Amino acid sequence: MSYFDNIRTFVxxxxxxxxxxxxxxxxxxxxxxSARMSQLEAHLGVRLFQRTTRSLTPTEQGRIFYEGxxxxxxxxxxxxxxxxxxxxxxxxxxxxxxxxxxxxxxxxPHLPEFAENYPLVDVRxxxxxxKLDLTAEGLDVAFFLGRPEDSSLxxxxxxxxxxxxxxxxxxxxxxxxxRSGAEIERGRHNCLNLRFPxxxxxxxxxxxxxxxxxxxxxxxxxxxxxxxxxDWALAGAGIALKPLFEVAHHLESGALVRVVEETxxxxxxxxxxxxxxxxxxxxxxLFMEFVIxxxxxxxxxxxx
Numbered sequence: 001m002s003y004f005d006n007i008r009t010f011v012x013x014x015x016x017x018x019x020x021x022x023x024x025x026x027x028x029x030x031x032x033x034s035a036r037m038s039q040l041e042a043h044l045g046v047r048l049f050q051r052t053t054r055s056l057t058p059t060e061q062g063r064i065f066y067e068g069x070x071x072x073x074x075x076x077x078x079x080x081x082x083x084x085x086x087x088x089x090x091x092x093x094x095x096x097x098x099x100x101x102x103x104x105x106x107x108x109p110h111l112p113e114f115a116e117n118y119p120l121v122d123v124r125x126x127x128x129x130x131k132l133d134l135t136a137e138g139l140d141v142a143f144f145l146g147r148p149e150d151s152s153l154x155x156x157x158x159x160x161x162x163x164x165x166x167x168x169x170x171x172x173x174x175x176x177x178x179r180s181g182a183e184i185e186r187g188r189h190n191c192l193n194l195r196f197p198x199x200x201x202x203x204x205x206x207x208x209x210x211x212x213x214x215x216x217x218x219x220x221x222x223x224x225x226x227x228x229x230x231d232w233a234l235a236g237a238g239i240a241l242k243p244l245f246e247v248a249h250h251l252e253s254g255a256l257v258r259v260v261e262e263t264x265x266x267x268x269x270x271x272x273x274x275x276x277x278x279x280x281x282x283x284x285x286l287f288m289e290f291v292i293x294x295x296x297x298x299x300x301x302x303x304x
Contacts, residue, residue, distance in 0.1 A: 006039055009022060194241075205266050219238055
């Protein structure tokens with residue numbers, strides 16, 4: 001095992017908090033991660049973590065070493081990035097995250113072409129509708145829908161995505177077709193809601209005659225997977241708030257119909273976040289240039 005691998009594993013254990021989480025992140029076994037820590041501690045002659053059966057707590061020496069280790073990793077990444085710029089043939093691994101619908105429909109279809117153009121770059125795509133911490137998760141680029149919460153990161157806008165409120169014809173036949181936010185706010189309709197850890201009470205921001213207004217909505221079904229909400233809407237379970245690009249084909253086929261059209265949802269920002277340090281990494285920059293143009297074109301086509 002190389003000293004550099006030991007340092008990289010230490011950093012991920014420190015950031016993720018457990019040996020098993022770091023092992024999954026590094027694609028190694030917990031036994032290998034533990035062996036790397038034992039080698040590193042033996043080399044340094046100090047304990048980096050206090051270990052119990054339930055947790056790992058960094059020692060004072062561990063906290064000090066973490067700061068220096070991050071600098072080592074950053075220096076190596078910058079050196080690799082410089083080689084990539086010179087050779088115009090970037091190499092390394094890209095860690096990317098995206099919401100499920102965005103990743104499946106707008107990013108994943110383009111990865112084979114990107115891999116063909118840049119054969120020395122490996123891509124790790126993580127899809128989740130929950131918010132991810134760019135630094136803690138070890139991500140290079142994070143795509144998102146909504147408003148960014150971390151102002152220390154760089155943001156690149158991709159598009160303003162039209163959104164719709166939609167339901168199945170069978171739901172409308174049984175429960176009626178609500179025309180405005182006031183009708184769904186009264187609790188007369190079952191609203192299908194996206195739930196993730198830390199989510200606030202459900203509010204849908206709609207465009208009224210008096211300007212944007214947030215409506216409190218209720219419903220019997222929640223999920224942390226946006227595609228599940230679409231499936232429920234198709235099954236007649238309720239009303240879903242969806243980006244148009246995700247449900248355009250269902251609207252065209254008649255499997256879903258628009259509702260609440262007098263007070264439609266406001267568009268949602270689609271963008272990507274990346275750290276200042278990663279900005280000069282050619283593989284991250286090339287990936288964003290490659291995929292963002294294609295994503296914006298697909299959103300525009302579905303919104304036409």
